[in-house]
Amino acid sequence: MQHAIFDWIKAIIRKLIFTLSALSPRSSNKALFGSYKERFCDNSKYLYLHWQQTKFIRCIWISGNQDVIKQLQSQNLEVYYRWSMKGIFHALTAKYYFYNSYIGDINQWLANGALKVNLWHGLPMKKIEFDINAGPLAHVFNPKGSLALYKQWLFAHQQRITPDLMLSPSPLIDSLFSSAFRLNSSQLIRATNPRTDYYQLHPSQRKKISESTVQSTGPNAHQLQAVQPSIILYAPSWRDSHKQANPYNSAFDWQRLSAHLVAKNQLFLLRLHPNEASLADELTSYANIINISQFEDVYGFLQDVDLLITDYSSLFIDALPLKTPICFYRFDEAHYQQDCRDMYEYAAKLPDIAPKCTNFEELLEQLAPEAITEQKHKEIKEIESNNEDYRNSDINNYQAVTELFWGQDTPNAFTALEARIGDRS
Incomplete structure (x- = not known):
């Protein structure tokens, strides 16, 4: 009981600090950046890097991760520990906060009075934030009753x-x-997103899945053959309802998958969501299956991926403008929709743009080189609108879905933000 009372008092004091932080004067020529899980990644990373290079505004990264701080310091980039004197000072005096999830990516108690720009980390298919009405997060955004609302x-x-x-x-x-x-x-x-725009403006900074990169992930990494292997990226969504069991153990026959990959000269890059990245630790002993869950992100090499496998993750949306072949592996669709978050209504009405698999046998068929090649050669091109075969084809659907998410001639993020914020010189 005493501990609970202390928690309430602490929460009230923090709320008061947040309210008072609005009184601090803020510099319009200074912007702070941060990311979830204390990583250096996603939209805020790429906006930060771009403006560091163009000198549009003073850019400062804020983190609670000393490894990230050392990494950026080694590149002569401005970065401070969140609760250092400089970190606190800049949190109180910067006009702009750019973050990927919540203001806590930077400093949730000192942000009042700053202009808060949420770059978010995905274009949603499953319900997010105040649209969540089912699953473990529903009580946070849609609590029942006045007391529960005040508590949240x-x-x-x-x-x-x-x-x-x-x-x-x-x-x-x-x-x-x-x-x-x-x-x-x-x-x-x-606008589009910094993470999807950055390498178009800075192509020389793109990364390659090289032998050294792959082998640095573990002792069982693939020894590259004379022919460059096909790159398969598996990036599932976060299953926010799983408790103890690893759902990917039942979804894959990892031994069979590994044997297939070796035989077909393929690399399987395993990229789990940061909230469940530890689940990949036990899957690092299989040849040609590479755990990259610890990588900052995948955007530096996404253009080189031969096949993207996902389920409900919005990463496939980011891959659409690259015309990347996609495969949906929804091995737990009924459970996911029942025990996790609901999907938005539009998601069920999207036209088919890629194969959908519900079990491992179906997935293995889609990993055959000829299946990947068939998808890869489906070029998006203009065909007469009265061509019925085209209107009903995956090719046309792919283009239609791309435009649904990305629009037509949408300005890039950097140009749009600079126009909104104005001249900083």
Whole structure:
């Protein structure tokens, strides 16, 4: 009982600190950046790197991870520990916060008064934030009763702070973000994402899946043959309902998969969500199966992926403009939709753009080199609109879904943000 009372007192004091932080004067020529799980990744990373190079505004990364701090310091980039004197000072005096999830990516208690730009980390198919009405997170965003609402206002502080601005590439995303984050149209900036734009503007900084990169992940990495192996990326969504059992052990026959990969000269890059990355630790002993869950992100080499396997993750949306072949592996669809978050209604109405597998045998068929090649050669091209075969084809569907998410001629994130923020010189 005493411990519970202390937690309430601490939460109230923190809320008071947040309220008072609005009184701090803030410099309009200074922007702070941070990311979830204390990583250096995702949209905020690429916006930070781009503006570091163009000198548009003073860019400061904030982190609680000393390894990240040392990494950026070694590159002569400005970075501070969150609770250092400089970290606190800049959190109180920077005009702009750019983050991937919540203001706690930077500092959730000192952000009041800053212009908060949530770059978010995905274009959603499953319900997010205040649209969540089922699963473990429903009580955070849609608590039942006045007392429960007040409790979440105190204890889920950063989740209930509305961002001032968000990027949205299309009318569909406008509607989703407006609902999920309780935004009006003036708070949405029509733009693509920094993570999908960065390597188009800085192609020389793209990464390759090289032998040294792969072998650095473990002793059982593939020894590259004379012919470059095909790259298969598996990036499933976070299963926020799993408790103890590793769902990927029942979804894959890892030994058979490994044997197939070796025989077909393929590399299987395993990229689990940061919230369940530890589940990949026990899967590192199989040849040609490489755990890259610890990588910052995949955008530096996404253009070289021969096949992307996912389920409900929005990574496939980021891969659409690259015309990457996709395979959906939804081995637990019924369970996921029952015990995890609901999907948005539009997701069930999307036209087919790729094979959908529900068991390992079906998936293994899609990993055959000829199946991947068939998908890869489906070029998106203009064909007469009265061609019935084309209108009903995966090719046309792929293009239609790409435009649904990304719009047409959508400005890149850097240009759009700079126009909104204004000249910093």
